[in-house]
Amino acid sequence: MGLISGYSLWLIVLCIALGAAYAAVLYTGKKSNKWRPGIRSVLFILRFIVVSLLAFFLLEPLIRLNVKITNNPVLIVASDNSKSMTASADSDFVKNKLPEIVDQWLNGLQDELEIARYHFSDSLLAGPNADYSGNLTDIGNVFNEIRSRYINKNVAGIVLISDGIYNTGSNPLTAAEQIQTPVFTVAVGDTSTHTDAAITSLTGNRDVIYNNYFPVEFSVTAQQATGQSIQVKVTHNDKEIYNHNSDIQGNQFSRVFNIRGFADKKGLNKIVVSVSVLIGEKNTANNTRVFYFNVADDVKKVLIVASAPHPDIRAIRTSLESNLNYSVKAVTGEANAGDITDYDLLILHQIPAASTRNSALIEKAKAARIPVWMITGANTNYASLNALNAGVTVRVRSAAPNEVLGVLNENFSLFSVPQQEADFVKAMPPLSAAFGDYSISAGTDVLIYQRIGNVISSQPLLCMSQVEGQRWAFLLGEGVWRWKIYDFQRNNSHELFDSFMSRIAQFLCQNSDRSRFRVIYEPTHSETEAITFNAELFNQNFELVNSEPIDLILRDSTGKNYACSFLPDGSGYSLNCGRMRPGEYSFTAQVKSKQYPYTQSGRITVDSYNPELASTRADFNVLRLIAQQTGGIMVSPEKLNDISVFLEKNNLIQSTYYRENKYIDLLEWKWILFIILALVSAEWVIRKREGYY
Structure with missing residues (x-):
């Protein structure tokens, strides 16, 4: 405990002196003879104390206390909020009885533990809310989110209340391996087999x-x-x-x-x-x-030209070939490219090569305004790439490459990337990129930024530009074949990698479409995802503009209309219509301008398939393995007290202590002000009684 102030504490002496001087002026000398000696001394002391205290408080004094802080360990409770929880025979128990049992149990632990409650389906949200409306279940994401939110925190354990059914995200057993605290699973649902x-x-x-x-x-x-x-x-x-x-x-x-x-x-x-x-x-x-x-019947022709054989070529070619909208040819060496004027997209792997100063192939593509997707690597001639003035400049500072990860730019607006693909990008293995300084032109949009460890840089890994009506994409690193392999290892398919590659190719190939107004959209959607549109509007010089209003009308199968409006987004437009009911919809987008009298129509569908109802049989085996793997136990809702016993028996309820300084403003102590008021009042009463007021 100590006294501190924003001023020197030596000024307290001055405060005392000021109080003494003030009291002396009033109650010493010839004029004070009118007071009886005892009364004069009392009045002197009262005035001395009051003035000294008031002067002291002008120093803004604080009391510093070194206090002991106790932190109770956290018990994290995550409840499954998906539809499968109430799709079995015990739905009444889950809706009505289960919340009461959990609340009653947790109320008995609040003195020893800090309770943090969450609910989840495809994402983890705060609070015990349970309306069982989730259309997907991602148990793996629960562990990933908890691990990131409670790093270096005193966590006693995690209570997972679920039926064990998951239908999206990573394997929860794999995600649980990263958890450093016991997971207690509460098994809910019906495991019996029905017709x-x-x-x-x-x-x-x-x-x-x-x-x-x-x-x-x-x-x-x-x-x-x-x-x-x-x-x-x-x-x-x-x-x-x-x-x-x-x-x-x-x-x-x-x-x-x-x-x-x-x-x-x-x-x-x-x-x-x-x-x-x-x-x-x-x-x-x-x-x-x-x-x-x-x-x-509009098949896009894609030509891949590589400076040398590389596993990236096969990965990209097979990926695009999985989409029947693309006819793909791959060659090695510019000399084998032949006539490129019939192609809708040119993919160049490490071209211009280090062994050449200029690329005649690129000059032909520029003359024909064929979209170009450039992939750089150790054999790239960066001086020639910089001379293209196509939106990206790379100043190499070392021959040794950087191993860089990627993270999606959330503000990218040229086209939409589903969240599942965005998560895939963040988790993908590193690419080998040049170590140096990267800069982009004003009209270049970054889709993926470079990430080294957990540090996200401002340097691009994948970006797009448009120069004089020609679209360019730059993947500034080699090794995308690792992405394709990783997708299969993680998801047992190449679907995410193929979709991501096709998405980029689709955007670039739209450059061959000379229409002035384009609406970009996915024709099929799940009822669990939002419906999004992107739009592009070009002026007479084929420059993107987004100053004109654009409306869109969605019409369902019953003829009901839903009116929406595009918003300017980057150099184009975007629109998020949110989730829609399952069914088929037609749409008409219209530019509301006499200068640009354009419309575009199309059709989309919303699939009614709900993975939560595909199988409603609870999977207690998953819950049992999660508990065993993390050192916890699996219990039924009626045996929640077994978790309490486990926590006590294994000394998991261990509070942590630390000391910190706490500062108290003396003016916050109201009783001091009452003392001063009492002293002033006492002086006034005495003077009044003595007849000198």
């Missing part, structure tokens, strides 16, 4: 060429339906193309179907696969699956 038929998977090509056959693959399962028969029906644009009956033998029936359809209609097409409802079946939400795909 059920389901379409468990439905896949096909998202893009199909007009007047060609296309494949459709789907899986059908049936449980606890021995002796029954199941009918499988497939329709293409409401026209039946497949019908099959199967007799179910045994309690577990599973079959994969491979069929073909014929693309005889351009635009958005719909495949519906359905299975008949079994006797005694309760969950019929998984009996139908819908798949949408686009049919077009």
Whole structure:
């Protein structure tokens, strides 16, 4: 404990002297003889104390206390808020009884623990709110978020209340490996097997060429339906193309179907696969699956030219070839490129090469205004690249490359990147980039910034520009083949990598579209995601402008209209319509300007398939493994006190202590002001009684 002030404490002596001087003027000398000696001394002391205290408080004194702070450990409680929690037979218990049990248990722990409550579906949100409306479950994200939010915090444990069903994100067992505290899983739901038929998977090509056959693959399962028969029906644009009956033998029936359809209609097409409802079946939400795909006859031609063989070439080529909208050719060496004027996109891997000063191939592309996607590496001639004046300049400072990670620019506005792809970009392995100084021109938009460790730099890793009507993309690092492999290791497919590569190619290829108004959108959406649009408006010189208002009307199948307006975003426009009900929608976008009298129409669909209802059987095995892996236990809701016993037995309720200085302004002590007021009042009363007031 100590006394401090913003002024020198030696001034306290002056305060005392001031009080003494003031009292002496009033109560010493000849004029003070009128007071009786005892009364005069009392009045002197009273005035001395009051004036000294008032002067002292002008120094703004503070009391410094060194106090001991106790931090109770945190118990984190995360409750599953997805639809599958109430889709089983014990839904009444989950909705009504479970919250009461949890609240009562936590109330008994509040004296020893700090309780932090969350709810989750596809994201982790604060609070115990439970309306069980989540359309996806990402348990892995729960652990990732908790790990980042409570790093270096005193956490006693994590309580996960869930049915164990997850349908998006990473494997929760993998994510739980990074948790340094026990996880206590509370198993909720029904693990018994009921009679059920389901379409468990439905896949096909998202893009199909007009007047060609296309494949459709789907899986059908049936449980606890021995002796029954199941009918499988497939329709293409409401026209039946497949019908099959199967007799179910045994309690577990599973079959994969491979069929073909014929693309005889351009635009958005719909495949519906359905299975008949079994006797005694309760969950019929998984009996139908819908798949949408686009049919077009406008195939974009892509030429990949590499300075030397490289694994990146195959990764990019196979990725684009998975999208039937692209016809891809790859060659090594500029001399083998041939005539490039028929191509819609030119991908150059480490061209211009270090062995050449200028690239005739790039000059031809500039003359024909063919979009160019440049990928740099150790063999790139950066001096020649800088001389292109295409939006990016790289000043190399060392021959040794940098291993750089990437992070998506949240303010990128040229096109939309789904959150799943954004997370993928952040998690991807590093690329080998030149060590040096990067600069971009005013019209260049950065999609991915370089990240070294946890430090996000302002230097671009992937960016786009438009110069004199020609679009450019720059991937400033080599090694994207690692991204493709990582996608397969993490997700057991190349879907995210392929989608990301196609998204960039699609944006660049739009440069061959000479229309002055373009609306960029995804034709299919899940009911769990927001519907977004991007738009571009060009003036007569084919320069982007975004000063004109643009409206969009969405119309559902019943004829109901939803009016929206684009907002300027970067050099273009963007629009987020939010989530929409499942169904088919048409749209019309119109520029509201006499100078630009343009409109564009199209169709989108919102898929009604809900992964939460595909399987409602609780997976307690996942919960048990999470608990075992992290040193916790799995309990039922009725045995929550077992967690309390475990915490006590293993000494996990350990408070932490530390000391810190606490400062108190003396003027906040109201009783001091009352003392001063009492002293002044006493002096006044004495003087009044003595007849000198």
